[in-house]
Amino acid sequence: METAYHILAGNSYTLKNVRLETAFVFDEDGVTATRTGLFCITVSNGKITRVFPNDAPLPHAIDAKGYLMLPAFKDMHVHLDKTLYGLPWQALSPRRRTVRDMIAYEQEIIPTLLKTSTARAEQLISLLQSYGTSFARTHFNVDTTSGLRSLENLQKALDNKQDSFKAELVAFPQHGLYYTDSAPLMKEAAQLENVDFIGGLDPFSIDNGIQKAIDLTVQLAIDHNKGIDIHLHDGGKEGLRTITYLAEQVLQNPQLKGRTFVSHAFVLAQLQSKETEAVAEKLAAAGMGIVSAIPFRGAAMPIPALLKHGVEVLMGNDNVQDYWSTFGTGNMLQKAHLMAELYGWVTEFELSRTLRFATRNILPLNNEGHMQWPKAGDKAALVLVNASCSAEAVSRMSATVAFAHDEGSLYWKS
Amino acid sequence: MVSRKDFIRNSALGFAGLAFVPGTLKEVNGTTSESAQTSGSYILKNVRLETGFAYENDEVIATHTALFAVEIENGVIKKISPNQPGAKNAVDAGGMLMLPAFRDMHIHLDKTFYGGPWQAVRRRTGGVKGMIALEQKILPDMLKNSTYKAEQLIELLQSKGTSFARSHVNIEPTSRLDSLKNLQKALENKKKVFGAELVAFPQHGVFYTDTALYLKEAAQAGIDFIGGVDPYTIDGAIEKTMDFTIQLALDHGKGIDIHLHESGESGLKTVEYLINKVNENPALKGKTYLSHCFVLGRLDRPQQEAIAEKLGAAQIGIVSTIPFGGLIMPIPTLLKHNVTVMTGNDSIIDHWNTFGSGSVLQKANLAAQLYGNTTEFGLSRTLKLATAGLLPLDDKGVQQWPKAGDQADMVFVDASCSAEAVSRISPVTSLIYKGNIVF
Numbered sequence: 001m002e003t004a005y006h007i008l009a010g011n012s013y014t015l016k017n018v019r020l021e022t023a024f025v026f027d028e029d030g031v032t033a034t035r036t037g038l039f040c041i042t043v044s045n046g047k048i049t050r051v052f053p054n055d056a057p058l059p060h061a062i063d064a065k066g067y068l069m070l071p072a073f074k075d076m077h078v079h080l081d082k083t084l085y086g087l088p089w090q091a092l093s094p095r096r097r098t099v100r101d102m103i104a105y106e107q108e109i110i111p112t113l114l115k116t117s118t119a120r121a122e123q124l125i126s127l128l129q130s131y132g133t134s135f136a137r138t139h140f141n142v143d144t145t146s147g148l149r150s151l152e153n154l155q156k157a158l159d160n161k162q163d164s165f166k167a168e169l170v171a172f173p174q175h176g177l178y179y180t181d182s183a184p185l186m187k188e189a190a191q192l193e194n195v196d197f198i199g200g201l202d203p204f205s206i207d208n209g210i211q212k213a214i215d216l217t218v219q220l221a222i223d224h225n226k227g228i229d230i231h232l233h234d235g236g237k238e239g240l241r242t243i244t245y246l247a248e249q250v251l252q253n254p255q256l257k258g259r260t261f262v263s264h265a266f267v268l269a270q271l272q273s274k275e276t277e278a279v280a281e282k283l284a285a286a287g288m289g290i291v292s293a294i295p296f297r298g299a300a301m302p303i304p305a306l307l308k309h310g311v312e313v314l315m316g317n318d319n320v321q322d323y324w325s326t327f328g329t330g331n332m333l334q335k336a337h338l339m340a341e342l343y344g345w346v347t348e349f350e351l352s353r354t355l356r357f358a359t360r361n362i363l364p365l366n367n368e369g370h371m372q373w374p375k376a377g378d379k380a381a382l383v384l385v386n387a388s389c390s391a392e393a394v395s396r397m398s399a400t401v402a403f404a405h406d407e408g409s410l411y412w413k414s
Numbered sequence: 415m416v417s418r419k420d421f422i423r424n425s426a427l428g429f430a431g432l433a434f435v436p437g438t439l440k441e442v443n444g445t446t447s448e449s450a451q452t453s454g455s456y457i458l459k460n461v462r463l464e465t466g467f468a469y470e471n472d473e474v475i476a477t478h479t480a481l482f483a484v485e486i487e488n489g490v491i492k493k494i495s496p497n498q499p500g501a502k503n504a505v506d507a508g509g510m511l512m513l514p515a516f517r518d519m520h521i522h523l524d525k526t527f528y529g530g531p532w533q534a535v536r537r538r539t540g541g542v543k544g545m546i547a548l549e550q551k552i553l554p555d556m557l558k559n560s561t562y563k564a565e566q567l568i569e570l571l572q573s574k575g576t577s578f579a580r581s582h583v584n585i586e587p588t589s590r591l592d593s594l595k596n597l598q599k600a601l602e603n604k605k606k607v608f609g610a611e612l613v614a615f616p617q618h619g620v621f622y623t624d625t626a627l628y629l630k631e632a633a634q635a636g637i638d639f640i641g642g643v644d645p646y647t648i649d650g651a652i653e654k655t656m657d658f659t660i661q662l663a664l665d666h667g668k669g670i671d672i673h674l675h676e677s678g679e680s681g682l683k684t685v686e687y688l689i690n691k692v693n694e695n696p697a698l699k700g701k702t703y704l705s706h707c708f709v710l711g712r713l714d715r716p717q718q719e720a721i722a723e724k725l726g727a728a729q730i731g732i733v734s735t736i737p738f739g740g741l742i743m744p745i746p747t748l749l750k751h752n753v754t755v756m757t758g759n760d761s762i763i764d765h766w767n768t769f770g771s772g773s774v775l776q777k778a779n780l781a782a783q784l785y786g787n788t789t790e791f792g793l794s795r796t797l798k799l800a801t802a803g804l805l806p807l808d809d810k811g812v813q814q815w816p817k818a819g820d821q822a823d824m825v826f827v828d829a830s831c832s833a834e835a836v837s838r839i840s841p842v843t844s845l846i847y848k849g850n851i852v853f
Contacts, residue, residue, distance in 0.1 A: 029536065089834035091790035094473060296738045297784055326837040327783050341769050342739045348534035351768075392532040395768040 003130035005411040011046040016061040019068045024369030031349035034389035043380040046406040071362035072381035073332040074135040077316025081140040081154040085321040086123040121157035131331035132383040132400030139172035163408040172199035176206035190220040200230030204238035227259030239267030247286040257287030269299040280309035293318040315357040332358035351391035379406035439844040455487040459504040467811030474791040477831035489849035515577040515823035517802035520758025523581040524597040529566035564600035574773035575825035575842035578609040586618035615641035619648035633666040642672035646680035669701030681709030699729040711741040718744040726751035774800040793833035822849040
């Protein structure tokens with residue numbers, strides 16, 4: 001269910017009574033609580049310019065009413081362009097079992113979906129916003145049925161929402177690069193300024209060749225100065241080979257370091273712990289990240305091992321409600337909560353660290369409990385939640401009351 | 415009667431990640447629902463009910479619904495008739511889907527931090543016995559406002575569509591019967607809007623601490639089930655504790671609901687011992703339950719089948735919070751062998767766990783994801799976890815609820831059908847308990 005917000009201020013304002021985390025409270029067993037205090041914050045042109053004590057009378061400041069300010073929530077894997085959210089309920093069909101079945105089904109329904117995809121993207125964005133998310137990395141279909149129309153429609157939605165929502169875009173060859181003849185379209189998409197990443201899909205099982213598909217993906221990224229974010233559901237040795245092959249290409253092309261991602265990467269959950277450690281090391285060396293929707297049916301993703309080796313782990317809702325899955329909430333705190341439950345992160349310290357998956361790795365306190373956000377100079381990408389601290393927000397999936405991304409207005413729940 | 419304001423406040427204080435729209439039931443003539451409630455008899459109109467499945471070949475592809483008028487009298491559904499959209503003085507359900515009110519079948523209403531300040535779980539050593547030592551320290555303080563907190567927690571459950579709970583209540587030498595008495599006060603205050611059955615729960619062991627005496631007292635103090643916890647781990651022996659529990663249940667005509675976390679050999683032995691005892695004492699059939707029963711998730715497939723068959727035959731039910739991650743309960747196998755499976759939130763926020771949402775619809779959603787019930791049919795069947803078994807349609811799609819004579823415990827959700835409600839954890843818009851409009 002979406003929640004209505006109204007604009008409370010443009011991109012320059014002062015907030016008072018803002019609750020910020022200031023330190024951890026320790027005893028002999030470790031962190032027992034999180035200390036917070038009330039502050040004033042000045043934002044100018046989308047930047048935080050001043051964080052100062054709450055004691056001065058500021059009659060014109062916006063009253064944050066003691067709500068906890070956290071870094072903006074960012075959904076790092078979602079498909080805003082093709083959702084059934086907002087359309088009548090429809091469960092999954094048991095007849096469509098494989099990705100290839102799904103491709104055939106998409107070829108059938110995409111022309112109809114495209115007719116309303118702008119409006120539905122906006123509705124889905126509103127759902128994400130109701131849970132405080134103001135940024136997304138969204139994949140958009142590039143396939144022989146959609147052409148580039150899914151992008152065009154999505155871009156319209158993003159333009160309409162630009163004051164309250166920002167996105168980075170991944171050109172996603174959902175029907176394969178070669179399984180359907182989508183490579184020319186991908187080359188076209190790669191030249192577009194609003195495209196940030198070259199996507200991909202299971203080179204082995206969809207395109208029947210890891211090397212050929214990855215080589216094109218890498219080449220497009222290099223030629224057009226884009227990042228890479230490929231969907232990899234393939235398991236087994238082919239799944240692993242896809243990751244290691246991509247890592248080799250990134251090591252040979254260091255400009256791709258820090259901007260190459262594998263989404264899902266289910267194969268990592270199938271490995272023995274020694275293999276996991278070895279892959280995690282390779283990923284870290286190549287500066288590659290993993291994006292996960294935190295699956296919990298069957299084996300869990302080895303996220304703790306990835307983190308241990310310094311691999312960047314991002315999180316997203318992926319499907320909210322469509323013909324792939326109907327279970328997405330759109331809530332990044334719900335995903336963080338799920339991670340905490342799944343990996344047994346239950347203490348104040350562990351819960352507070354888990355928040356980073358909702359904020360793309362920005363945390364108010366560092367591991368020692370020193371304040372590191374917000375600071376003067378930081379982008380004013382923020383969310384206010386009804387919680388006493390990050391740990392509570394994650395554990396209780398606390399409600400959002402306001403949000404802003406750095407180039408837009410401050411939105412307050414109506 | 416819980417006011418609408420209370421609900422708005424509580425949903426803000428509580429688990430607001432899942433959207434909640436308070437009290438949409440209203441009468442067309444503008445009077446409040448309160449007058450309808452006190453009159454004891456009223457008609458609900460524009461009530462969406464499931465009427466059948468839509469098939470394509472042999473596959474359920476959708477659920478048919480239609481709008482009806484539902485007449486309530488003295489806490490019971492008196493009549494279901496064609497919709498009367500123009501009826502004056504009828505309470506307008508606004509096309510919301512009416513489902514059997516949700517039931518939380520494992521919770522600890524007596525012992526919660528809910529309503530108080532946030533406090534994370536502390537990493538503790540010493541296992542369950544360490545937790546017992548902790549409870550001995552903190553319970554005297556918790557008891558000071560446990561009636562208030564139980565009421566807060568009940569309001570959270572109501573906001574999620576639950577009108578009935580099976581609550582365990584601590585019986586041990588620290589609380590003695592005070593936790594029970596405090597909870598009974600809360601339930602008395604809420605009796606028009608919330609129902610409960612109580613399990614006398616020897617959280618600190620029957621013999622590990624000297625609790626037997628208090629359990630005997632509790633058995634005569636308005637409880638419904640004799641509880642238990644890990645007889646082997648806590649009390650050091652399966653038989654002595656189980657025999658005591660079973661005898662107490664038999665002597666007082668109570669049911670049994672035992673917490674069993676033990677996942678090894680002692681866990682399996684406890685299950686088998688209980689099965690044998692219930693078979694020897696058929697009075698206990700249909701009223702004996704094992705809560706958690708993690709050991710079932712540790713068995714191999716043939717063992718799971720065998721034990722499920724025995725549980726089904728002895729009519730022993732399993733109450734699970736639907737764990738995921740490390741251990742997966744064989745719920746589909748249990749259901750296949752006609753074992754009653756129910757769910758509950760267990761902890762909402764306390765010294766054991768801080769993750770509880772208060773929503774059993776969320777638990778059903780979790781089960782659907784965990785066990786891959788993604789189709790219209792699979793999702794619609796999964797609703798029974800939230801309702802403790804009751805479903806609007808039977809497996810063939812024949813309407814079986816509501817029927818004239820059913821107790822008027824209903825929840826209204828903003829969904830087109832059960833399957834959607836489970837998959838989307840649809841917002842709860844109204845709740846009726848024994849004919850009383852809660853919101």
